[in-house]
Amino acid sequence: MEILKHVVMDHFAHRNNWLTDIEVRVKLFYIGIALILNILSHDIIIPLVFFVTSLILLMSIKVSFVNLGLRMIMPLFFGVFIMLIMGLHKGETTVLSGSLLGYKLVLKKEGLLIGLLLFTKVAGGVMLLLLLSFTTTISKICMAARWMKIPETLIEVMSFVYRYLFLLIEETETMMSSQRSRLGYVTWFKTIKSFGNLGGVLIIRSIIRAESAHTAMISRGYDGGRVLSIRLTPLVKNDYAILLSCGMLLATLFYLEMICF
């Protein structure tokens, strides 16, 4: 739970800096195209370029290494894992071999190289994602989603999840503390049982909360219409300019990769 709270906070996106000020649709366009280029790439250059540029951009708004590191750890472990799988299954040239509990394992060079490419793609892709999440609030993403004609219902459910997620996390933490302070976690089975109770309480609470949220909505005139109300401002010249330059940059990158490698 601790780690979750540490990471799920979106306070970076609520700060004011030049990256958060960029139109959300422009950012989404850039990140989207970049992610596609990232997975299309055949060598490690493009992912590394994305990794480094995103990192620099994030540094420019003073995101600390600790914050980035915390979020990068798990994806990077995943990258290592994938490298191993690829190494064990693809290619011919044996690098290492051995057996584990009688199961024969052979690490091969070509596979490891493919794995390495995937590893860099993970690093690049995740850094791009972080670039988006550190500079864009969920409500802005909801607005953009509405502009993209994503069904209203989905956006509304997401805004509810987001609204109450923090509240429920906080309540759950308090409940866990109180269980702990009454020794609810002393043995494994008691721990599991305590978690079970906690899960049950969580469900009951969320449903009671949903009822009162609905009451509040009705008493504020809700009759099945929209939940979210703020509109996106229309795109202005500046946005188009950034959009265009992003597009050109990405196109150049793509072109370079096509001819050079």
Added chain:
Amino acid sequence: MIKIKVENLIHKYPDGTQALNGVNIDVVEGEFLAILGANGSGKTTLLKHFNGLLKPASGSVVLDNKELNKSKPGDIFRKVGMVFQDPNDQLIAPTVEEDVAFGPTNLNLSYDEIVSRVNNALELVKMKEFAKKAIHALSYGQSKRICIAGILAMKPEILILDEPTSGLDPEGVKIVMKILNELNKKHGITIILATNSVDLVPVLADRVAIMDKGIIVQEGTPEDVFTDSRKLEGLMLELPQIAQLMEVLRDKEKFPINSLSLTIGQARQDLSQLIRLEDNAFVSPEIS
């Protein structure tokens, strides 16, 4: 002019609890009515009848000469705004701005009108700089203010509040009470407020209704209602601290006090007058 007329209101919850046992009360336009009662006396249940969130088992609630049962919900919510006890139950959108805009949007106003109302409401509760903030990043007192703003943006004629100050520190209480006082006295909004704390009621309310076990047992100006501590104690309530002191002084110390002062200002007057009386006695002993 009578704004809301409640007659013989009875409410039964689905599990059989009869939370209201025949409530009668009139709310006059522009007044500040406080409903006072112990935990479980039925305050919240009564408030929810004022805007039709609950339906009476029998009896009637009449708003502006029209029975609530026969009005369209939309019309009622346009007139009556309600602030719930727990701000977390009331704030549903992800950011402050969107939440305040929620009500006006449902009134089908124009975009510009919505924006101006949101701004005005945030201005009134002094939370303008928090417009873009996420709801979950607010402190308790701040979220309480956003609740009020969200209702104000709907420009209701009647404002209903369920324990608006519980959990707030003294400064927070003062701010909320100041907002309410301004709304009532300057903007003429009718205010109905439920509470179980006695100390803030006398300062503001024009009229107090005391509830117990689902009925209204007493009604009148704060001065009328707070005359007898024993009666209130029977209802699990007590006099405001100052009134308790004055009562002790009157009954035990035999101070010559007529009516119990409820606020510090009144008590100050009363007590200093007493001393001055004694001073007079001292200056001109011959007269007495």
Added chain:
Amino acid sequence: MIKIKVENLIHKYPDGTQALNGVNIDVVEGEFLAILGANGSGKTTLLKHFNGLLKPASGSVVLDNKELNKSKPGDIFRKVGMVFQDPNDQLIAPTVEEDVAFGPTNLNLSYDEIVSRVNNALELVKMKEFAKKAIHALSYGQSKRICIAGILAMKPEILILDEPTSGLDPEGVKIVMKILNELNKKHGITIILATNSVDLVPVLADRVAIMDKGIIVQEGTPEDVFTDSRKLEGLMLELPQIAQLMEVLRDKEKFPINSLSLTIGQARQDLSQLIRLEDNAFVSPEIS
């Protein structure tokens, strides 16, 4: 004897909020300590350090001469019981009985011992007849009492309470305060209580510590702490109502009062003495 010693305690929440900025405080065995502070001043954060629920960023908390960081959680929780602000966050078993038994069961006591502890705890909070009741069928005040019972059944030496009376009606407040007073004075349990309401503190606490922005700014007996309203107002707090009245009488009306009385009883004495003084003056004007 010093039970808990807090030195230079600093706490940082993950999002960077530094909620405690160097707290120093000693808790003496058997005392009743009240921690007073505005919303967000860091009371809850401090309390959670007393039983190791939060870990200090720097500084130390020493319980019975042993650093908390180095003790086993089980040992700490055996000694220190904590009652949280919202009873709904604390009551997790389906029925009253089961909930109160939750703690003792985890202490691996014999069945008979558990039963007797549960009974005693329920007796203490006067909730014996509710033993079989479902938790969700309790009123707010009742659930608050069950929370206390659940902790009492673990027989802690120290009882920590976070705003134990918010949301309760005056009667409920009185009952909870009576229970606490009994536990402290009769059973010798050390009590630490956090609150932002000033009116109940002076009645009970031996000592008051005032928090602001994560540090303790003042500490002393209630009489020491509540001497100056302006200072308190700077901390978003206020004097108890009675003390406010006495202050006005002293400063504005020039009543000859030395120290501000905090309770109705004290104020009664002071004021009646004053009046009697004047009476004396009246009887023998020559002397003055």
Added chain:
Amino acid sequence: MFKMKRSILFSLILISIIMIPDFAFGMHITEGILPAKWAIFWFILVMPFVVIGTLKLKKKKIEVPGFLPLVGLVGAAVFVFSCFPIPVVGLNGMATAHPAGTGMSAMLLGPFVSVVIAGIALFIQALFLAHGGLTTLGVNIFSMGVLGSFSGYFAFRLAQRIGMKLFWCGFAAGVVSDIFTYMGTSIGLGLLVFEGGEPFPIAIMDSAKAMLEIFVVFMTTSQGPLCVAEGIVVGFAISYVYKVRPGILHNLKVVKVQ
């Protein structure tokens, strides 16, 4: 020389196995791993489920007032539930693992709505926690959303049909949905080995072997015991709700009114 190589291999594999519980947070496939063709394939595969789920939601939203906040809040609760740090013991020793939670949401809200909730949770996790990703959203919705929800739902209903106690119904939903989720993830990863160039049967065999290996690694490290632990937790949770507020389960039509 050969010995040294062997020990390097061993330590590599051991290290990665020990690390697994750390990244196995809900076990989502990370951004960047899937090549474009597979990404598109998975998106197309899950699209019908998401569309049906959304349509169902839309219909229910109009029919049942208050259904929208209900789905949102239960979604948030399941999200929080999937963050419980459950201690388990696997080959890699004592570790804390996190339940998938889809069994729970499928049980409460039905499989299609549960797919939608899983999709939203995955989207938020991809953004905030960098768990999973956007191009891998498809495969993750497939394993956690589609496989997890439907298997959990049917396991629950089946267990109910044969008259098991509510605890065991919840247990079944938890265990089965968890196993299927990991199966989905193994399939997604194993298919990466699949190569168009080789003859089809060989390619399939290769991927199948990889899938199996990945699945075995999951099951023997903390994820295996986690399935059981999640089952117990879900079982306790659902029977707790039934004991305290049976009305909730009746209203959601999880259990029939006696």
